[in-house]
Amino acid sequence: NVLFGDGTNKLLPLLITGGTLFCKIQRPVKQSLGACVCRESHWRCLVLSLLMYSCLGAVAWCKLTRVTKIRHAMIYHDSPCSDGLIYIPLAFLLMLYVLYIVECWHCRARSELQCKADVDSVYERVLRMQRAQPCIWWKAISYHFVRRTRQVTRYRNGDAYTTTQVYHERVNTHVAEGEFDYSHCGMKDVSRDLRGLERHPATRLRFTKCFSFTEAGPENDYLNQRARFFSEIEGLDDYMEAREGMQLKNVDFRENLLAYVDPDRVPWYTSQVAFWLAALLMLSWPLRVLTEYRTAYVHYRIEKLFGLEYTHSSPSPLDEDRPVGRNIGCVIPRVDTLDSTEMEWHIRCNRQVIPSYSEAMLLNMRTGASNSLQDTSSSNCLLLDSSQTAESYGALQNRVGTSLQITPEGGVVQMKHHSK
Known part of the structure; x- marks a missing residue:
């Protein structure tokens, strides 16, 4: 049984026997x-x-x-x-x-x-x-x-x-x-x-x-x-x-x-x-x-x-x-997160948790020791790399954005701005 590519569940009019196709x-x-x-x-x-x-x-x-x-x-x-x-x-x-x-x-x-x-x-x-x-x-x-x-x-x-x-x-x-x-x-x-x-x-x-x-x-x-x-x-x-x-x-x-x-x-x-x-x-x-x-x-x-x-x-x-080696920013392919309902909801709402200053300093050191995605801190490294900013689905005009700045004391300063 095979699945048609036109979106309908049908059976192809063929016979597969021993790797041979009989049309x-x-x-x-x-x-x-x-x-x-x-x-x-x-x-x-x-x-x-x-x-x-x-x-x-x-x-x-x-x-x-x-x-x-x-x-x-x-x-x-x-x-x-x-x-x-x-x-x-x-x-x-x-x-x-x-x-x-x-x-x-x-x-x-x-x-x-x-x-x-x-x-x-x-x-x-x-x-x-x-x-x-x-x-x-x-x-x-x-x-x-x-x-x-x-x-x-x-x-x-x-x-x-x-x-x-x-x-x-x-x-x-x-x-x-x-x-x-x-x-x-x-x-x-x-x-x-x-x-x-x-x-x-x-x-x-x-x-x-x-x-x-x-x-x-x-x-x-x-x-x-x-x-x-x-x-x-x-x-x-x-x-x-x-x-x-x-x-x-x-x-x-x-x-x-x-x-x-x-x-x-x-x-x-x-x-x-x-x-x-x-x-x-x-x-x-x-x-x-x-x-x-x-x-x-x-x-x-x-x-x-x-x-x-x-x-x-x-x-x-x-x-x-x-690239193989040091994965700066711990990029997770989007396809690997499609089955995760919670991760998908966070991406759509753009509400990922920002790591603290001390956690951010230690993230790059941890990538050399462990490349497993099962690490509990790996979910926070998606928003660390400034070159790969997470965007929500279907950005709207006149939306209100939120920028976060990490201070050396370990706190997070939140600044609101309007973008068009």
Whole structure:
């Protein structure tokens, strides 16, 4: 059992036996009539068609129905719409027909912009995506809002007057990008084998990307790298925008694709002549349903599996870059404190206990004798190093800060200041 990278708990359609992966075969599925209507309802065209049919029914009722009328002691049979009422449904029909033609033009334009390919090129594209190396990326943007003013000229009763308008503008101050390093855990493509496209005259394909893990070890490694990346950027400014995603290197990924067995000889119901002829006869919606019914559908998922070569003893690349020897300031990685509720609360509230003067003088001497994080005084050395100031989550504008100064007598002088 593995965990999908798209956030849903599902089982991959594969079998792992003796270290060998057996992928299943995926084929296009021909849709039923009800599924075609539910998937591509074309509700605008359907509503306009029903309204036009209603107007045509009203006009036909006016023309074919005869009612008895009495006028000047004369009894005769005439149409119920003889007084000009027939022009009301005719006016509505003309207006709806114009909207209907515009909607058909937009539908045809979207169809022309859709990417089309033959079956062989689709198989080639799938093979390239299976062989491509994945890149799971993160992006963090630090920003704040600046209060600005501008002069705006308004007009009232023919007189022009100028007012000052206050607005807030977003200013980006820092942009950082990172990606998941999976060199020590291994990667393998476990996508299904796509077959059977040549059995259908047209196939609509939808491609999606996801990733998964074989066990909890590589998954925790991914979560640790992700948390370390965002924790390093957090606190650089008032706000932080986080983005993440997955892409395939050196691959032009397209989410939707329409495959034909022979693009030069498309089916008659997909031709431009058949489409506009049905549109003029107000039969565009039935033709669209027929097109969807004769088109097969397949949702193909590109799946990358991490952790096949995972070794528990392999250190993280970020841990290798960490200096060895005297750890000035006893820096504890943020990821190691994520499971500690009390430590997390102290970091968010920025209320760590400041060591006394005598404790501060002895902290650097203790680091050479013991590097264990289980020391009771190690929780106080986080705020000692002036170059690594602990910042709380999401600093607010106009917040009240507190600066602490350690005196030689061992006391702590507290000074409050306002910062913007």
